[in-house]
Each structure stands twice: as structure tokens, then as C-alpha cells.
Amino acid sequence: xxxxxxxxxxxxxxxxxxxxxxxxxxxxxxxxxxxxxxxxxxxxxxxxxxxxxxxxxxxxxxxxxxxxxxxxxxxxxxxxxxxxxxxxxxxxxxxxxxxxxxxxxxxxxxxxxxxxxxxxxxxxxxxxxxxxxxxxxxxxxxxxxxxxxxxxxxxxxxxxxxxxxxxxxxxxxxxxxxxxxxxxxxxxxxxxxxxxxxxxxxxxxxxxxxxxxxxxxxxxxxxxxxxxxxxxxxxxxxxxxxxxxxxxxxxxxxxxxxxxxxxxxxxxxxxxxxxxxxxxxxxxxxxxxxxxxxxxxxxxxxxxxxxxxxxxxxxxxxxxxxxxxxxxxxxxxxxxxxxxxxxxxxxxxxxxxxxxxxxxxxxxxxxxxxxxxxxxxxxxxxxxxxxxxxxxxxxxxxxxxxxxxxxxxxxxxxxxxxxxxxxxxxxxxxxxxxxxxxxxxxxxxxxxxxxxxxxxxxxxxxxxxxxxxxxxxxxxxxxxxxxx
Numbered sequence: 119x120x121x122x123x124x125x126x127x128x129x130x131x132x133x134x135x136x137x138x139x140x141x142x143x144x145x146x147x148x149x150x151x152x153x154x155x156x157x158x159x160x161x162x163x164x165x166x167x168x169x170x171x172x173x174x175x176x177x178x179x180x181x182x183x184x185x186x187x188x189x190x191x192x193x194x195x196x197x198x199x200x201x202x203x204x205x206x207x208x209x210x211x212x213x214x215x216x217x218x219x220x221x222x223x224x225x226x227x228x229x230x231x232x233x234x235x236x237x238x239x240x241x242x243x244x245x246x247x248x249x250x251x252x253x254x255x256x257x258x259x260x261x262x263x264x265x266x267x268x269x270x271x272x273x274x275x276x277x278x279x280x281x282x283x284x285x286x287x288x289x290x291x292x293x294x295x296x297x298x299x300x301x302x303x304x305x306x307x308x309x310x311x312x313x314x315x316x317x318x319x320x321x322x323x324x325x326x327x328x329x330x331x332x333x334x335x336x337x338x339x340x341x342x343x344x345x346x347x348x349x350x351x352x353x354x355x356x357x358x359x360x361x362x363x364x365x366x367x368x369x370x371x372x373x374x375x376x377x378x379x380x381x382x383x384x385x386x387x388x389x390x391x392x393x394x395x396x397x398x399x400x401x402x403x404x405x406x407x408x409x410x411x412x413x414x415x416x417x418x419x420x421x422x423x424x425x426x427x428x429x430x431x432x433x434x435x436x437x438x439x440x441x442x443x444x445x446x447x448x449x450x451x452x453x454x455x456x457x458x459x460x461x462x463x464x465x466x467x468x469x470x471x472x473x474x475x476x477x478x479x480x481x482x483x484x485x486x487x488x489x490x491x492x493x494x495x496x497x498x499x500x501x502x503x504x505x506x507x508x509x510x511x512x513x514x515x516x517x518x519x520x521x522x523x524x525x526x527x528x529x530x531x532x533x534x535x536x537x538x539x540x541x542x543x544x545x546x547x548x549x550x551x552x553x554x555x556x557x558x559x560x561x562x563x564x565x566x567x568x569x570x571x572x573x574x575x576x577x578x579x580x581x582x583x584x585x586x587x588x589x590x591x592x593x594x595x596x597x598x599x600x601x602x
Contacts, residue, residue: 134183158331204288300413408567
């Protein structure tokens with residue numbers, strides 16, 4: 119018998135249900151997790167993954183069903199009780215207090231750290247965890263979270279979850295933990311998850327990046343419409359098997375049908391670099407260009423700089439899809455329709471007034487095209503799953519009159535099936551003459567681009583044509599290889 123098979127069952131839930139009025143977020147879930155096991159949880163947006171994790175972490179109370187943790191029957195399970203039981207959760211929407219430092223945020227979950235010298239002890243906890251998980255992270259634990267990049271904030275959130283005082287970490291739930299991380303940090307985290315599992319720490323990994331499931335998980339669990347519909351050990355499981363379990367068919371870009379068979383229009387973008395080592399960024403009407411390279415090497419800064427330059431010129435209309443929807447994307451108190459149409463108010467005006475009928479029609483059209491899962495377009499946007507909120511932001515840009523659309527890692531938390539729909543939509547809009555500038559931390563998305571610019575140390579150091587896009591070549595340029 120393997121060590122994993124002999125391990126104790128840490129979490130055991132049966133027929134767990136969660137309802138919000140008439141909406142059934144969980145429809146009877148059975149789920150078990152053993153100590154030292156890594157389980158990958160996958161499914162489309164709105165499948166119930168985050169709701170199940172909220173129940174397990176004590177963030178929300180189940181409507182019905184039984185819950186056992188560490189062999190004990192649990193009647194009322196709260197976030198505080200989960201914390202004292204060694205269960206931590208890394209939420210998709212970061213939960214750090216932006217006005218506090220990493221050290222101060224660590225103190226929040228460790229009430230034992232108090233009295234004279236508490237700040238030094240809290241700093242020691244988070245630095246130790248950051249160093250173990252993300253060697254070479256370069257994060258100052260005393261800097262306010264608001265001053266860190268989204269990738270650094272994600273690293274702090276992850277590292278904080280693994281910090282220990284007198285309470286040992288027994289289980290960590292990771293909801294899209296790599297959505298803001300670059301390639302190197304992602305690899306470091308995946309390696310650490312396996313290391314933690316070898317010491318008996320159980321992990322639940324929610325991710326739309328299927329290669330991560332295959333790399334570190336012992337078992338893959340698929341959710342659809344609030345229920346678990348399939349589960350299999352990952353040993354011997356192929357990526358295509360996993361996609362089939364999810365009920366989706368992944369498409370790949372045929373470059374022979376791409377750039378060489380299309381004629382681009384006049385140049386829309388010609389943005390000079392900061393010095394001769396920094397390549398100028400150029401893009402024609404109808405072209406999709408990508409920004410690649412390790413996260414934090416100047417891609418976002420260049421993306422914003424080009425967007426600002428176009429906006430100031432006034433010659434071309436531009437739209438920007440933010441990757442950090444919480445801080446830069448959604449208007450939290452507004453409905454789906456209001457969030458989607460805010461960029462199109464000028465076009466919706468008639469005799470100086472915004473046409474409510476036109477706004478409604480526009481919102482319904484693009485919500486349907488992006489398959490936004492919501493009771494109606496009047497639903498508050500914060501009632502939607504993270505992936506569906508991202509779809510609304512994407513729809514906002516596509517519904518506008520923008521000729522150039524900037525994508526700042528827009529597929530964070532979006533499921534595999536929806537990604538393929540969005541890829542086709544981008545290609546269709548490009549064929550109509552729209553230009554896309556697309557920064558992504560996901561290697562697999564780069565094949566959708568006509569050209570790539572690879573960034574290193576704040577500069578665009580290499581340009582790669584679509585037919586030549588290759589994982590190895592990108593990494594070589596990212597790390598300063600022969601072509602760098």
C-alpha cells in the first residue's frame with residue numbers, strides 16, 4: 119500500500135449544497151482529500167469550484183450536507199476555525215490589505231504574534247516563506263502591498279498561506295494561484311507544492327492551466343454546474359483526456375492559415391524603444407502582436423505606454439482590458455450591463471441622451487457572444503464568478519468603437535472552453551481590421567499571435583514571426599540566450 123493510500127482522510131464532505139435564493143451554486147457534492155495529497159479541481163467558470171472552496175475554508179456556510187475534518191464531524195465551520203485547524207486558502211481575488219505591508223498582513227492571520235517585537239517576528243515569518251517558495255523574489259516585506267506589482271502581491275499571498283507558528287499547516291487551497299505569476303515563479307510554486315505534499319500537507323489546486331494539473335496533482339476532479347462529474351488519477355492521464363473530461367475541445371492555431379494568408383492594413387502603432395537595445399513596437403491594422411517573456415520585465419509598462427500615446431494622439435480609438443479586474447477593471451457596485459457599456463456611452467447617445475434600449479441591446483449581444491454566465495445583464499457584477507467578470511471586461515472592449523485593443527493578461531481565471539471562444543473572436547475581429555496588442559503569461563496563448571516581442575530587463579529584445587513562435591526560442595530570449 120502506498121503512503122498516500124495509507125494517509126488519513128483530512129477532508130470528507132458528503133452531499134454538500136449551497137444555495138443563494140433560487141440559485142443553486144452547489145448541487146450535492148461528495149469530496150474527499152487525504153493528507154499529503156494534491157488534487158486538481160477544474161471546470162468552466164461558474165461550475166462551483168470557488169463556492170466549494172469557500173465552504174471548505176469556512177468563508178461561507180453550507181446550506182446542507184455533512185462535513186468532516188481530521189476525523190471530526192463539523193457542524194459549524196468558520197474561517198477562524200479553519201485557520202486554527204491548519205487549513206489555509208489562497209483566493210483568486212487577492213485578500214491582502216493594500217495599505218499594509220507583507221509583514222503586517224502576515225500578522226493578521228497569526229494572532230499569536232503580538233507584544234513587543236511582533237513586527238520583527240512577522241517579518242521573519244513571511245521572508246522565510248517567500249525565500250523557500252520563490253528564491254530570488256526580491257520583495258521588500260516592509261513595503262505596502264499597494265506598491266507591489268500584481269505578481270509580487272500574488273507571491274506574498276501564497277507565501278503567507280504557508281507560514282507557520284504553533285499551528286502546523288495541514289491543508290492549503292490554491293484558487294488560480296499562478297494567474298498573475300510569470301513562468302519562473304510558477305515553476306517555483308509547483309515545485310514547492312510537491313515538496314509540501316511530501317511532508318504531509320494536502321493541497322487543492324484550482325487552475326485553468328491544465329499543464330499544472332498534469333505536473334503536480336495526484337488526482338483531477340471535474341466540476342460542472344455545481345456538481346462533481348468526473349475524477350481520475352493523473353498518472354497516465356493525458357492533457358486531451360482531461361479536456362475530454364471537461365467536455366471541451368481545444369483548438370490550435372494553424373499558422374499556415376494565419377499571417378501568410380492575410381493582408382494587413384496601414385500601420386496603427388509605431389512606438390520607439392527607450393534606447394537602441396529596445397526594439398520599436400509596430401503593428402498594422404488587423405494584426406495581433408504579443409508581448410512575451412518572464413513576468414515583470416517591462417511588458418505591462420510598454421503596453422500602458424503605447425495605450426497612453428495612442429489616447430493622447432486622438433487619431434485612433436483604443437481600449438484596454440486590465441488583467442487585475444479588482445483594482446483596474448470592474449465597477450463593483452454596477453450591473454453587468456453598466457460595466458459592459460460604459461466604454462460605449464458616446465456611441466449610444468442620441469440627441470444628447472444615452473439610449474437605454476441601445477445600451478440594453480449592446481449588453482445583451484456581447485454578453486451572449488462571450489457566454490457570460492449570469493441570471494441577467496442587470497445582475498451586480500460582483501455576483502459573478504471571477505472568470506465571468508473577466509468576460510464582461512473583454513466584452514466591454516470588443517463592444518466599443520476601438521480600433522486598437524490592448525490585452526493585459528486578460529485570460530486570468532477563464533476556463534479552457536471560453537478561452538477557445540475568445541481566441542476565435544479575437545481572430546475574427548482582427549480580420550475585420552482591429553489591431554490587438556496582447557500581453558500574456560501563458561505560453562499556449564502566444565500561438566494566436568501574428569508576431570511576438572520578447573521582453574527582458576525592461577526592453578523588447580527579440581521579434582518572432584508567427585510561424586516561428588516556439589516555446590524554446592521564447593525562453594532562450596527571455597533568459598538572454600544566443601538571440602538575446
